Amino acid sequence: MTRSITAQELKKRADSEGAVILDVRAVDAYSDWRIQDDGVTSFNIQNSKLKERGVASFAELPKDKEIITVCAKGVAAQETAQMLEAAGYHAVFLEGGMAAWSEFYNPVTVVRDEAISIYQMIRPAKGCLSYILTSGSDAIVVDPGRHIDNYVDFAKQQGVTIRHVFDTHLHADHISGGWTLAKATDAQYWIAPEEAEGATFEYHALEDGMTLPFGTTDVKVISRRTPGHTIASTSFLVGDKYVLSGDTLFVSGLGRSDLKGHAREMAEMMFNTVRTTLASFPDELTVLPAHFSDYTEKNASGYVGETMGKIRENNRMLHITDKDQFVELSVKNSGVTPPNHETIIAINRGQISPSKEQQTELETGPNRCAVK
Numbered sequence: 001m002t003r004s005i006t007a008q009e010l011k012k013r014a015d016s017e018g019a020v021i022l023d024v025r026a027v028d029a030y031s032d033w034r035i036q037d038d039g040v041t042s043f044n045i046q047n048s049k050l051k052e053r054g055v056a057s058f059a060e061l062p063k064d065k066e067i068i069t070v071c072a073k074g075v076a077a078q079e080t081a082q083m084l085e086a087a088g089y090h091a092v093f094l095e096g097g098m099a100a101w102s103e104f105y106n107p108v109t110v111v112r113d114e115a116i117s118i119y120q121m122i123r124p125a126k127g128c129l130s131y132i133l134t135s136g137s138d139a140i141v142v143d144p145g146r147h148i149d150n151y152v153d154f155a156k157q158q159g160v161t162i163r164h165v166f167d168t169h170l171h172a173d174h175i176s177g178g179w180t181l182a183k184a185t186d187a188q189y190w191i192a193p194e195e196a197e198g199a200t201f202e203y204h205a206l207e208d209g210m211t212l213p214f215g216t217t218d219v220k221v222i223s224r225r226t227p228g229h230t231i232a233s234t235s236f237l238v239g240d241k242y243v244l245s246g247d248t249l250f251v252s253g254l255g256r257s258d259l260k261g262h263a264r265e266m267a268e269m270m271f272n273t274v275r276t277t278l279a280s281f282p283d284e285l286t287v288l289p290a291h292f293s294d295y296t297e298k299n300a301s302g303y304v305g306e307t308m309g310k311i312r313e314n315n316r317m318l319h320i321t322d323k324d325q326f327v328e329l330s331v332k333n334s335g336v337t338p339p340n341h342e343t344i345i346a347i348n349r350g351q352i353s354p355s356k357e358q359q360t361e362l363e364t365g366p367n368r369c370a371v372k
């Protein structure tokens with residue numbers, strides 16, 4: 001009987017003793033999107049090659065460590081694990097394959113304080129980051145993914161009630177759990193009205209400069225419009241130490257401006273945001289984005305975030321003072337458009353609601369939100 005491992009167990013293995021992964025998908029699929037993390041060593045060899053040449057001819061496969069085989073949905077990888085076991089290797093396969101990995105979320109503490117705590121929910125496969133802020137017995141969730149049980153369970157564990165759910169913008173790269181989470185928990189759902197245009201859900205209008213009601217603390221959560229990635233992208237200042245920057249500012253890049261059309265106009269908007277609002281953020285402020293492009297963006301504390309000072313130092317887009325040059329670079333560097341983004345936008349507007357299986361299919365693949 002071939003043994004399997006869950007995505008969560010794989011992550012634990014990578015964090016403790018390290019994980020050896022044998023990914024049997026096609027070369028293109030592997031180079032496009034694979035499991036990457038600290039502690040992960042991975043190889044890409046297809047089943048046909050293993051059969052043709054014999055497992056033993058691949059010297060890189062260790063005999064003394066358990067090999068985790070991975071494929072798209074867990075079927076081919078099971079066969080590989082069987083093949084390896086028969087050849088005297090130790091092997092398990094990832095249950096549900098990359099589809100299951102794509103649905104795995106991992107909460108990490110950013111700060112735990114008497115006044116306010118911030119937790120970052122990392123979705124490693126998609127590079128998506130969402131947040132749970134807690135104060136007293138209240139919680140705010142920002143940019144939740146569609147697997148809302150992760151937030152409901154986390155809030156339960158922390159003994160807090162989700163009062164508000166914010167979306168920094170209408171997402172185009174992944175399916176938002178914003179209004180479904182709010183509905184399921186009786187919380188209030190907030191998004192900028194310009195973002196919600198054409199949407200079928202009910203929401204509270206997120207305006208610029210609002211102080212959002214929250215918890216028992218004097219630490220204020222204030223919305224700041226930072227348009228450019230989308231027309232009314234909003235960031236959230238949490239006291240004077242943190243900013244949840246959505247897809248406006250990343251650790252090593254800026255949000256792309258081309259996903260909803262009008263790329264040049266939007267890039268100009270981003271330029272203005274960079275030169276005004278972002279320029280006003282103090283160096284000490286820690287930026288907590290909604291995406292990361294690479295697991296190496298995680299800091300020593302295990303979360304993705306960086307001080308404004310460091311980002312300013314390293315991000316060349318923030319150094320450009322000429323608007324035309326900024327726009328040219330932004331348009332040129334946007335790269336491959338996220339697959340299915342138009343369908344995902346329609347889902348996030350509530351206009352269509354495909355089955356869970358179709359949603360998984362639509363979200364498969366890496367995140368492509370940043371301009372570097």
Ligand SMILES: [Fe+2]
Nearest residue numbers: 171172247369
């Ligand atoms: Fe986005």
